[in-house]
Amino acid sequence: MNIEVAINYIYILSAVLFAFGLKMLSSPDTARRGNFISAFGMFLAVVGTLISAELSFQWIILGVLIGGLIGLFAARLVAMTAMPEMVALFNGFGGLASLLVGWAVYQYQLSLDALTSVTVFLSVLIGGVTFSGSVVAWGKLSETISGKPVLFKGQQIVNALLLIAAIASGILFGMDPVAGHAFFITAVVVALILGVMVVIPIGGADMPVVISLLNSYSGLAACAAGFVIRNNILIVAGALVGASGIILTNIMCKAMNRSLRNVLFSGFGAVIQKKHEGHQGEVKPINVQDAYFILEAARSVVIVPGYGLAAAQAQHAVCELSEILERNGAEVRYGIHPVAGRMPGHMNVLLAEANVPYDQLFEMDDINPTLDSVDVCIVIGANDVINPAALNDESSPIYGMPIIEVHRARTVFVLKRSMATGFAGVQNELFYYDNTRMLFGDAKASIQGLVSEFKNT
Amino acid sequence: MDPQTLVFLFFIFALAIFLGFELISKVPATLHTPLMSGANAISGITIVGALISAGTVGKPISTVLGFLAVIFATINVVGGYLVTDRMLAMFKKKQSSIKK
Numbered sequence: 001m002n003i004e005v006a007i008n009y010i011y012i013l014s015a016v017l018f019a020f021g022l023k024m025l026s027s028p029d030t031a032r033r034g035n036f037i038s039a040f041g042m043f044l045a046v047v048g049t050l051i052s053a054e055l056s057f058q059w060i061i062l063g064v065l066i067g068g069l070i071g072l073f074a075a076r077l078v079a080m081t082a083m084p085e086m087v088a089l090f091n092g093f094g095g096l097a098s099l100l101v102g103w104a105v106y107q108y109q110l111s112l113d114a115l116t117s118v119t120v121f122l123s124v125l126i127g128g129v130t131f132s133g134s135v136v137a138w139g140k141l142s143e144t145i146s147g148k149p150v151l152f153k154g155q156q157i158v159n160a161l162l163l164i165a166a167i168a169s170g171i172l173f174g175m176d177p178v179a180g181h182a183f184f185i186t187a188v189v190v191a192l193i194l195g196v197m198v199v200i201p202i203g204g205a206d207m208p209v210v211i212s213l214l215n216s217y218s219g220l221a222a223c224a225a226g227f228v229i230r231n232n233i234l235i236v237a238g239a240l241v242g243a244s245g246i247i248l249t250n251i252m253c254k255a256m257n258r259s260l261r262n263v264l265f266s267g268f269g270a271v272i273q274k275k276h277e278g279h280q281g282e283v284k285p286i287n288v289q290d291a292y293f294i295l296e297a298a299r300s301v302v303i304v305p306g307y308g309l310a311a312a313q314a315q316h317a318v319c320e321l322s323e324i325l326e327r328n329g330a331e332v333r334y335g336i337h338p339v340a341g342r343m344p345g346h347m348n349v350l351l352a353e354a355n356v357p358y359d360q361l362f363e364m365d366d367i368n369p370t371l372d373s374v375d376v377c378i379v380i381g382a383n384d385v386i387n388p389a390a391l392n393d394e395s396s397p398i399y400g401m402p403i404i405e406v407h408r409a410r411t412v413f414v415l416k417r418s419m420a421t422g423f424a425g426v427q428n429e430l431f432y433y434d435n436t437r438m439l440f441g442d443a444k445a446s447i448q449g450l451v452s453e454f455k456n457t
Numbered sequence: 458m459d460p461q462t463l464v465f466l467f468f469i470f471a472l473a474i475f476l477g478f479e480l481i482s483k484v485p486a487t488l489h490t491p492l493m494s495g496a497n498a499i500s501g502i503t504i505v506g507a508l509i510s511a512g513t514v515g516k517p518i519s520t521v522l523g524f525l526a527v528i529f530a531t532i533n534v535v536g537g538y539l540v541t542d543r544m545l546a547m548f549k550k551k552q553s554s555i556k557k
Contacts, residue, residue, distance in 0.1 A: 018499055019480060025492050026484040032545040035495050039538040042502065049505045055512025059524040063511055067531025074532070075539035080547075086540060087494045094500045094533040097507055100526035104510035108519040115458040215493050218500040225506045227466055230458065235466055236473040237502035243477025244496045248489060338486055345489030352547040359550055363486050 003052060010048035011233040017041030018237050022244065028358055045233050080353040081310045084343040085141035088134045088211055091218045095130025098123050098221035099188070105228050106184060112177040116228065121170040121187060123224035128191025129198065130217040136199040137210055141342055147204030156265060159197050166190040198264065205307070205384070207342045209252045209263045216245025248344050255338035255364075257390075257401040281432035283419070286439055288446060292453035294411055294437075298375035300331045302367060304404050305347050306340045308381010308416070314444035318380065319354035321447050324454045330375075334360055335367035335404045337385035368405050377406040379414045380443050387428045412436045415443045491544045498537025504530035 018041045024034025050060070078086045102123035106112060112120060139145040166187055173183035202210050219241025226234025253260050295301070303322065309315060322332040334356065340347045348361055371377070379386055382404075389396040390403045406412050407430055414436060430436055439446050484492050507530045510523025 019476060022477075022480045022492075022496065022499070025488060025495050026481065028485070028488060028548050028550075031488055031491060031548070032542065035491070035498075035538060035541045035545055038495060038499055039542075042499070042504075042534055042538070045502060045505055046508065049508050050512075053509060053512065055508065056514050057512065059511045059520055060508055060527060063507075063524050063527030064531050067528040068535045070528075071532040071535030071537075072539065075536045075543060078540065080544075083490065083494075083540070083544070086536075087490070087497060090494070090533050090537050090540070091497050091500075093529040094497065094503060094537075097501070097526045097530035097533060098503045100522050100529065101503055101506035101510055104519040104522035104526060105506075107522060108510070108513065108515055113458060115460070115463055119458070212493065215497055215500075218497060222500045222503040223470060225503045227463075229506045229509060230462060230466065231505060232466070232469055234502050234505060235470050237499050239470055239473030240477040240480070241496045241500040243474050244481040244492065247478065247481050247484075248493060251486075251489075336486065338489075343490055344493060345486060345491070348487045349490045349544050349547070352544070352549070355547075355549065357550050358487050358548050361487055 007048045007052040008232070010044055011231075014041040014045040014048070014233055015236040017044070018240055022240060045237075080350055081313060082142065083349060084207065084211065084341070084346060085138045087343060088137040088141055088214065091211070091214050092131045092134025092138065094218040095127045095134060095214075095221045097127070098218075098225040099127030099131060099191075101225045102127065102228050103184075103188070106177065110178045110181075114174060117174040117177045118170075119224060119227035121173060121184075123221060123228050124184075124188055125166055125170065125191045126217055126224050127221040128188060129195040130214055130221050132192040132195030133199045133210075133217070134195075134214050136196050137207065137214060140199075140202075140204060141207060149203040150200040155197075155201060159194070162190055162194045162197060166194060201265070202263065204342065205339070206256075206263050208339050208344050208346070209249055209256075209260070211343045212245055212248035212252055213260075214245075216242050216249060219243075219245055252339055252344055255402060257398075283431050283438050284436065286413070286437035288439070288449035288453060291413055291437065291439055292450055292457075294413075295325065295330075295376060295450065296328065296454070296457075298325070298330050298411075300333075300374045301325055301376045301378065302333050302335050302371065302374050302406070302409065303378045303380065304335045304337070304340075304382050304386060304406055305351070305380045306337075306382025306385060307342060307346075308383075308443055310341060310346065310350055310381075312381060312443040314380060314447055315350045315354040315356075317444050317447040317451065319351070319356050321451050321454075322356065322360075324451060328454070332360065333362050333367065335364065335371075335377075335406075336361055337364050337382070337404050340382060340385055364402060364404050371405055371408040374409040375411065377409040377412045379406055379412060380447075381415065383416075383428055386430060388430055388433075389428070393429075406430070407433055407435070410435060413439050415439050415441075415446050417442065487548070491541050491548075494537055494544065495541040498534055498541060501530050501534035501537055504534055
């Protein structure tokens with residue numbers, strides 16, 4: 001058997017391992033093993049590649065060492081609260097690698113045939129958009145740049161022109177790759193600008209959608225690179241990732257009751273809704289001690305976290321409080337909205353870090369029917385995902401978005417710094433409900449206050 | 458590339474997309490982040506192309522580009538898998554000792 005054929009069998013094995021690994025990621029019991037299996041598939045693909053071709057190893061070894069060390073340290077050192085930006089950055093590097101592979105193939109052999117030049121162009125375009133888009137997403141998530149949507153007049157026209165420019169330079173490049181070097185460079189530059197332009201109009205709380213989408217793009221970029229080097233394993237693995245990213249994107253959009261188009265182009269949250277500001281009624285603040293008396297008597301408690309939990313780093317304090325409540329005889333559950341936080345499943349990871357068992361975490365659709373019989377709902381740093389206006393105020397910009405219906409509980413505590421509006425810029429009428437009590441202050445400090453009240457009595 | 462190769466590659470692409478949809482359609486929300494970062498690590502498969510580009514002796518410029526591609530793809534692969542593992546290690550079921 002010739003070695004090229006043998007390598008392809010190894011690639012088939014890798015593809016099967018990737019598929020199994022992804023499948024096993026869909027259950028908490030098998031997920032860790034699934035990840036390991038998928039990593040083993042990657043290892044096989046790399047080893048197979050290295051023994052197949054007559055390669056010179058010096059640059060490979062150096063590159064793998066540098067990349068491996070950076071990856072190792074980044075993965076070890078990153079804080080769990082910084083996970084969204086880390087994932088965004090890794091994503092971007094995958095896209096950049098695909099861009100570079102396309103570029104390297106072109107430089108190696110300038111006289112590409114028409115079909116190959118199309119695939120080179122696609123890998124550069126998708127890879128470039130993924131890279132610069134992910135870097136902007138990283139900046140927004142880590143607050144290196146403002147998380148607010150950046151909008152200007154004619155933005156969509158500019159984006160359309162950029163896309164046309166990219167495609168035009170791609171066509172000119174494809175017609176004559178040898179002479180079209182300048183067009184190729186233009187395509188690279190335009191792709192990078194385009195990536196920046198499509199992510200800047202998207203606001204912080206829409207980031208779950210963007211990260212999922214960029215995830216999908218990074219897979220498609222790998223696919224395109226696979227077409228360039230005519231390699232099945234890149235195509236299969238890239239397509240699997242592309243599909244999974246699209247599924248996640250779809251789930252996120254549904255959880256916000258918005259279309260992907262709307263998320264990408266509307267710059268939601270940039271418009272401040274003036275007419276909702278003058279809400280009737282008064283908010284009822286509560287202090288830690290009174291909150292303690294109510295919690296002490298509560299038999300069932302539901303905790304609803306939002307991005308504020310991550311911002312205040314309050315996950316460990318929350319876990320401590322919930323353990324104390326359980327010892328006090330209450331049933332404690334967590335209600336997690338699909339878009340709470342800055343990436344899909346953000347809250348689950350944070351709470352898992354604080355040792356909250358995952359069978360205490362409930363999805364929105366499972367927790368909502370039980371909320372009528374709940375004594376206390378504690379809302380920590382969540383706002384729009386619990387705003388009843390989504391259910392009953394047709395003029396509200398978030399009308400129709402599914403929410404966690406905390407207002408149906410007997411008492412609702414809202415832990416909040418101030419009366420500032422949430423991401424959508426909408427005043428939350430929940431704060432004015434008769435059964436709502438506002439516990440103002442830093443979420444972490446408030447929870448620690450509650451914990452010490454329990455301990456001192 | 459001759460059109461026949463392209464058709465063959467597209468065939469695989471189409472089936473793999475379907476496979477991806479089938480595999481991932483029922484992931485619980487709890488695992489969305491690990492799924493995403495695990496999938497992200499898989500997208501580092503582009504490392505295969507990077508290795509070939511970096512190792513093929515020929516023009517220095519394509520070796521340099523390939524070398525850079527190897528670095529970034531390796532960060533993606535190594536970092537992606539490790540970070541996913543780190544997250545998944547934290548997901549625990551309820552221990553009987555906590556609840557009384």
